[in-house]
Amino acid sequence: MIIGRWIQQFDQWLNRLTTGVSFHGGVHPAQHKLISTHQPIQTPPLADKLIISLTQHVGPASIPLVEVGQRVLGGELIARCAPPLGVPLHASTSGVIVDIGDYPTSHPSGLPGPCIVLQPDGLHELKVFQPKDRPNSVQSLKAILLHAGIIGMGGAGFPSFRKIANKAGQIHTLIVNAAECEPYITCDDMLMRERPHEIIEGALITAHALGATKVIIGIEDNKPEAALAMRQYRPMPESDTHIQVEVTVVPTIYPMGSANQLITQLTGNEIPSDAHSTDLGLVMFNVATLAAVYRAVIIGKPVMSRVVTVTGFAIDKPCNVEVPIGTPFEHLVNWAGLQTPHAPWLMGGPMMGTPIHHPQTPVIKTSNCILVNLPEPESETLPCIRCGACMDACPINLLPQQLYWHAKAEALDKLEALHLKDCIECGCCAYVCPSQIPLVQYYRHAKVAVKKDKAEKDAQQRAKQRHEAQLARKEQEAREKAERLAAKRAAMMAAEQAENTANEAPKELT
Ligand code: SF4
Ligand code: SF4
Structure with a gap:
């Protein structure tokens, strides 16, 4: 050691x-960074609709405070925070709320999530800050x-x-x-x-x-x-x-x-x-x-917009744009010029980015980049050759190859012992792997399995504790009942004896 x-x-x-x-x-x-730094930060025209996700942050979804048909000013509070980890949301510009419902989000699951849809009126009227x-x-x-x-x-x-x-x-x-x-x-x-x-x-x-x-x-x-x-x-x-x-x-x-x-x-x-x-x-x-x-x-201004890099070799004019929160990625990609219609979209970079499944997925407060690159030919995954390159590349000093074996075998205890929870999913191991094994995908699934297993074990433990507490309570009740009965019997016997004594005494006296 x-x-x-x-x-x-x-x-x-x-x-x-x-x-x-x-x-x-x-x-x-x-790096491919120079392709998007030729021009200053741009301001594209407003999108027709802004889809403001209620789940932009770690923590519970924000709670809407507006109704469909309501007009709002830019910066106005439209959703309050749900404690303990929530944050409030503000209108990204002035306009009318046209819907509150489920829309595409950038969640890795690709599932839709709750959103407030704002139709901008183009007046850019702001709440007084x-x-x-x-x-x-x-x-x-x-x-x-x-x-x-x-x-x-x-x-x-x-x-x-x-x-x-x-x-x-x-x-x-x-x-x-x-x-x-x-x-x-x-x-x-x-x-x-x-x-x-x-x-x-x-x-x-x-x-x-x-x-x-x-x-x-x-x-x-x-x-x-x-x-x-x-x-x-x-x-x-x-x-x-x-x-x-x-x-x-x-x-x-x-x-x-x-x-x-x-x-x-x-x-x-x-x-x-x-x-x-x-x-x-x-x-x-x-x-x-x-x-x-x-x-x-x-x-005095809340978060209403952010700078996003719109880039990739399938984009005509890669650049940086400042856009209202809720702008659909499609609006940005079309504005910057899409060369290849079927190119895959990523929110974030190529190492840790999240695939975007729907073009109407909106910009959220954490959207730093929309990356659209030409589709890569499918690469064949080969067996691990135990070269150790993944171990040399891991910034956390983990053992990615062993994590991979145990993730495949679903040996959850071993994964915990190998500190799977410390993996930051940076993708360095998969990047260097000559066998093109999608290592991070294994770790992500394994983390979910470990979490589920832990939740099940915790639930079992709680059930066991409840059962033991129930048994202990029943035993206690039985003990108390027996004690009460014994006390009652003793009292009855004492009373009986006293009565007998009382009945016998006058006879002796007479
Ligand atoms: S880099 Fe790939 S092939 Fe090499 S040991 Fe790691 S998992 Fe195996
Ligand atoms: S993804 Fe995890 S195991 Fe792989 S290099 Fe990054 S931290 Fe290490």
Whole structure:
């Protein structure tokens, strides 16, 4: 065990020395980022209908507050949050609510989900926004994050107000995830080039409220323009000048943008499997999330739009667009020009993206990219040759080949012992596998099976505990009944004896 750890540490040290990368594994897929960065962020015309999903975030669906036929203004609250993990939703522009029902969503299952459909009137009438004072406490920051409907816009979708510690001073460093390591995606890159003030001010507002003293912005070295723009920005006079802001350029390697990998790269800290970054006084936000914080505080505006990369070799003019939440992907793809009608669509990048089954699937707060590439010829899956390439590529230091065997055999206990739950589904193992085994698909199914098995075991355990409690209660009742009977019998006997004694006494006297 100890020798294994030493070998691992030596391996990491060697890796850092030769590549500058602090974590194990990783891969270098072709970037294809330049195709979408030739022009500034564009604003396409409004779509005819905006399909605003009620399940854009991790947690329960938001609850509609509007009715069909109701007119709403841009930024108006249209759905409230369902506790404990929900967030509210706001109208992306002015218009009329034309339906509330199930529509296509980007959920991996491809199943439709609940949505509010807004028909824009093109007037862009906005609810009057009230800028807020810069929050001075964790609680006031949390309230702003919640009311503005801010979630992790880098893809995680976790409500931001739930991500931060409850007390000031628990976080000393805010890490800005600006790595954007997935191939093709450039929305964060363009946001940093064009709006560094939104990101850095958003970071300073967040860090100040948390009581953090440092902001570290991690940018991959394939985005020199973004790094320059971020370095050249000078904070507003009302910003907290005591917070140190550091822009750190990190090597381009996938998955540098994964939270724990970027933290290891920037701070040298490894987050243990059963801990959170907040345990080490660190919290991480994506650049788009911090820009949303800036808009919520400085303009008072909730999340109504986002920047999306529309790209791929089946798109005529790959670019970045800022669009209202709810815009159907089809609208964007048609606007950017679709060359190949039957090309598959992905939301996200080629490594971790979700297949889009319906062209009307709408942009949600976490949609960073719509990728449309020419269909690839079906590749034949071959047996595992035990080459170990997957193990070398895994950034979490797992044993992907063994996970694969056990996932195939549905050996759930072994999968747990091999830390399947720590797999971040980055796809590095499948990317390097010469046998073209869709390893991640096996892990996803296995995770579902492990979860189901655990739920069943928990249910069995609860049933067993209930049964044992029932038995214990019955035994107790029987014991108490027996005790009551015995007491009653004893009382009767005592009474009988007393009566006998009383009857006998006068005889003796007479
Ligand atoms: S990379 Fe593929 S073939 Fe090689 S050990 Fe892993 S699963 Fe087997
Ligand atoms: S998908 Fe999981 S097992 Fe494969 S490389 Fe990524 S973390 Fe490792």
